Amino acid sequence: MNWFGRPSEQDRPVPEGDPDRIAEVEEALESIRPALHADGGDVHLIEIVGDEIRLQLVGACDGCGMAFYTVRQGIEPELRRRLPWVVRISAE
Numbered sequence: 001m002n003w004f005g006r007p008s009e010q011d012r013p014v015p016e017g018d019p020d021r022i023a024e025v026e027e028a029l030e031s032i033r034p035a036l037h038a039d040g041g042d043v044h045l046i047e048i049v050g051d052e053i054r055l056q057l058v059g060a061c062d063g064c065g066m067a068f069y070t071v072r073q074g075i076e077p078e079l080r081r082r083l084p085w086v087v088r089i090s091a092e
Contacts, residue, residue, distance in 0.1 A: 016046070029045060032075055036061060041062070053090070
């Protein structure tokens with residue numbers, strides 16, 4: 001955690017999966033992170049299996065009542081727009 005209470009870069013897990021797809025997803029997530037950071041949260045890429053992306057919401061987003069909507073109406077549409085190969089996105 002950094003001194004704002006947000007997860008720091010060092011707290012991010014090393015994602016599993018195809019390195020090229022990981023790079024694509026991380027690039028797309030970087031465009032989303034500022035909005036999450038503004039509310040004290042973040043999103044981590046956990047793994048990519050085929051055309052499925054598994055994410056983890058952390059910080060203020062972890063356990064937030066609006067987390068489902070953050071994923072379905074914020075993160076998911078942006079990832080699908082930028083990454084046409086994505087079929088499924090799940091978040092913990």
